[in-house]
Amino acid sequence: MYQLSGVTKRYRRGKDTVRALDGVDLIIEDGGRLVIQGPTGGGKSTLLQMLGGLDRPSEGRVLLDGTDLATLPEARLTRVRAEKIGFVFQGFNLVPTLTAQENVETALAPLGLRAAERRERAAEALVSVGLGERRGHVPGELSGGQQQRVAVARALVKRPAVLLADEPTGNLDESTRDEIMDLLEGLWEENGLTFVMVTHDTALARRAPRIATIRQGRVTIKERVVG
Template sequence: MYKLTGVTKRYTRGRETVEALRGVDLTIEDGDQLVIQGPTGGGKSTLLQMIGALDRPTEGSVELDGVDLARVSEAKLTRMRAEKIGIIFQSVNLIPTLTARENVETALVPLGVKAAERRERAAEALRSVGLGERPGHAPAELSGGQRQRVAIARALVRKPRVLLTDEPTGNLDEGTRDDIMGLLEGLWHEYGLTFVLGTHDSSIARRASRPATIDAGRITLTEQAVARAAR
């Protein structure tokens, strides 16, 4: 599904040039569960932005189903992102004035889904993450774990093939972290998603079927992942 070749990303800050990614080569197959562990500033968020079609590399190519995301028009990139990719961030970015269901519905508006279908699909997505009884609650009326579940429902309501998550449990306590990870892993299995997660948490990385590390913009697959890729 994904093929990254020589992906380099540079940012200019005043007179300084920061190289966030350095020649990353990576293949992600359909249905993979790839967990990328690394420190803050190591490059994992930048890498997820490349995979999520949220930014373009300075050099190299990011291919999704044979289409180089670095070369297509902005309109096509937006459409591919809307149709194929669900994204969850540490900061859930829920709209405080909307209910849980309305927040989930916002993901369907760019696809031109009619209001009645939006409501139905949003309600089903909330049920799938265990919030079927909370559609009318505002974010302020939900716990941190419940708000993260709403964000997961919002990412899944489009029925994407890819689910990208950047530090999805970073603001949660240990028990809630494990609940959210269990939910994400269950959804990965249930829907056959390609699942890519970025984290600094080694306990999460140990759960992965395909773990990797990233530091100073360079990614390294663990021995377990290399052995799987060679089969």
């Protein structure tokens, strides 16, 4: 479970100080699903980075299962990210010279697994996203939707408790967008993940049971009944 209390993030912009987050209090239960929305520059990605331990708050606490990500030494924080948190980004972030299989295996490198186990788990992850027959292809030989599926497999291959997605369909057409969202929602349900996604797409946001809207660094929560 995530528990955020008083999370503030300040940046220097020239002579000015900008508050990307301003005293955010937020609880995300295990297995919960939350969409983050708001205007450009409103703090959406900053909040996701706090949840993923990719940035630290200027003030406040970011607890994941009772561990404060804001104060962990960098080595321990890296380990938490490697073991507990999977990331999916808008730009796929695949290594262009590696095959789909090899790209997925890179997520397992920090865990110290044997090569045979890395290969087996990566192959299984690619099957789970419908790309078992394309594991030998490099990103340039795959469509945008297929590349994002590889990115999803890479995020899930380490069997994380949390999946964080930053505009995961932003580079995709409408049909492929819906395919990727169906995939992510299915994997969320099957694996009991805590799933948090940033999106500007209102149609996708309406599919979530809980929406956090950020404006000027402040968060408001709306609960929805999803039928």
